[in-house]
Amino acid sequence: MGRWETGAGERLRVAALDLFSKNGFEGVTVAEIAAAAGLTERTFFRHYSDKREVLFDGQDRLEGLFLQAVAESRAVRPMELVTEALSRSAEFFGEDRRPWSRSRQTVIDANPALLERESLKMNSLAAALASGIEARGVLAVAATLAADSGISAFRMAFSQWIVEGEERSFEQIQAAVLDELRTVVGLG
């Protein structure tokens, strides 16, 4: 599966976000999403377990990329492992995805339950990254501190990347935020 899947999954995703943006997340049914994409509800449920999943399934793929990077890296120090993991976001957040990510965030920010879910997803992303780093022989405390700080930097980079008018790539922004992290925390 490609980083930005084509076919039915993408049509459903685009149709869903379009409807969420117009009518609010709560005001849209799976039947409406499927109809707008010219597909059946059954096809929808082959791709997503529910309508929330349209907005969040990317995070599972991102977690997979991060963990793969950590497992395959030759680095030893926890923050090097984190930096290599986060570098995989650059391929995930390509230019073609930026407008979609921006609209998605607007939908999420308008809905407290979606914000909670996003917050919990970010915590589990950090926990998974910490476990991956620990599996590379790093002690638990160091692995968790590195993973939490890294996911904080990732979140800051993402917020900046979707600002209207921002033209730097995800990679450029994230590198700048990681520099800032090292400075801010290292000088503490």
Next chain:
Amino acid sequence: MGRWETGAGERLRVAALDLFSKNGFEGVTVAEIAAAAGLTERTFFRHYSDKREVLFDGQDRLEGLFLQAVAESRAVRPMELVTEALSRSAEFFGEDRRPWSRSRQTVIDANPALLERESLKMNSLAAALASGIEARGVLAVAATLAADSGISAFRMAFSQWIVEGEERSFEQIQAAVLDELRTVVGLG
């Protein structure tokens, strides 16, 4: 109000945790907690909005201590402000509180809904700390990176502090974790 309030609030807290530990969080009613403390339900609701709040009201007081420390500090750098905020945990997590905190965590760890609530509470504690630091003239990105890293260190210190047989004070453990954070992230 003292850091560890006496009287009805404390009696209710002790009775609640005792019942939660025996029967599980879901298996206990407010009526039972009040009866075990020799008080009325009405008195319970004067102290806590619901039975979950018995476990979480401390976090609001802790947030108040952190924000006060940031507002009153003469420090300028974000991690210095974070360190001064976190140093207030030492008075909050005194020796008298350790057994209670340990049992409380056992109750929370056994209940996925409580774990979610705790996770969200930690995120809002980090967000509040970041806002407090920003209000001191630090740019948003640096404030958030420092607050998130600091709360990660706080969580690690807390986990260690409640380990059975751990004898170091919260202050000692947290200082060690903050050193580790500076090393791990600064060398990244």
